[in-house]
Amino acid sequence: xxxxxxxxxxxxxxxxxxxxxxxxxxxxxxxxxxxxxxxxxxxxxxxxxxxxxxxxxxxxxxxxxxxxxxxxxxxxxxxxxxxxxxxxxxxxxxxxxxxxxxxxxxxxxxxxxxxxxxxxxxxxxxxxxxxxxxxxxxxxxxxxxxxxxxxxxxxxxxxxxxxxxxxxxxxxxxxxxxxxxxxxxxxxxxxxxxxx
Numbered sequence: 001x002x003x004x005x006x007x008x009x010x011x012x013x014x015x016x017x018x019x020x021x022x023x024x025x026x027x028x029x030x031x032x033x034x035x036x037x038x039x040x041x042x043x044x045x046x047x048x049x050x051x052x053x054x055x056x057x058x059x060x061x062x063x064x065x066x067x068x069x070x071x072x073x074x075x076x077x078x079x080x081x082x083x084x085x086x087x088x089x090x091x092x093x094x095x096x097x098x099x100x101x102x103x104x105x106x107x108x109x110x111x112x113x114x115x116x117x118x119x120x121x122x123x124x125x126x127x128x129x130x131x132x133x134x135x136x137x138x139x140x141x142x143x144x145x146x147x148x149x150x151x152x153x154x155x156x157x158x159x160x161x162x163x164x165x166x167x168x169x170x171x172x173x174x175x176x177x178x179x180x181x182x183x184x185x186x187x188x189x190x191x192x193x194x195x196x
């Protein structure tokens with residue numbers, strides 16, 4: 001189901017008619033792999049993460065959930081709970097767009113070097129909070145950062161130069177996620193360690 005905000009979501013329920021669980025039943029755990037597109041559809045190039053997520057919505061098996069959201073920072077905490085691996089897709093503004101490319105960053109490296117996008121501010125705090133509460137941070141978090149030209153103009157149309165990056169980002173994201181699925185299928189996936 002695609003919500004009005006552009007979020008690609010799945011509603012999990014036990015009663016197909018009402019969508020409600022029986023009293024006392026525990027909610028089912030979410031799929032272990034989350035692909036989360038970040039951005040704002042109304043701010044020109046800032047929508048690129050959402051557009052990539054939309055292209056990926058029907059690509060993967062049930063163990064992968066694809067969503068998009070305009071939330072960022074600590075507001076993303078709930079999305080990380082009970083996940084094994086997370087791929088965040090968002091934009092960044094490079095110093096030289098002509099020489100820029102889609103970047104893949106591990107969360108640990110990003111926390112040390114600084115966030116390439118305002119949407120990622122607070123992810124280090126999420127890591128600390130989840131560890132302190134022993135919630136269980138995802139074993140691996142990667143960020144796919146897509147270069148943009150104008151993430152602040154009020155518009156629903158992306159720059160054509162940024163649109164050209166969407167296909168590349170979809171391929172890159174697909175490669176990452178299918179690699180995770182293959183690891184799990186080959187028995188190479190180990191228990192969650194809290195490392196990123």
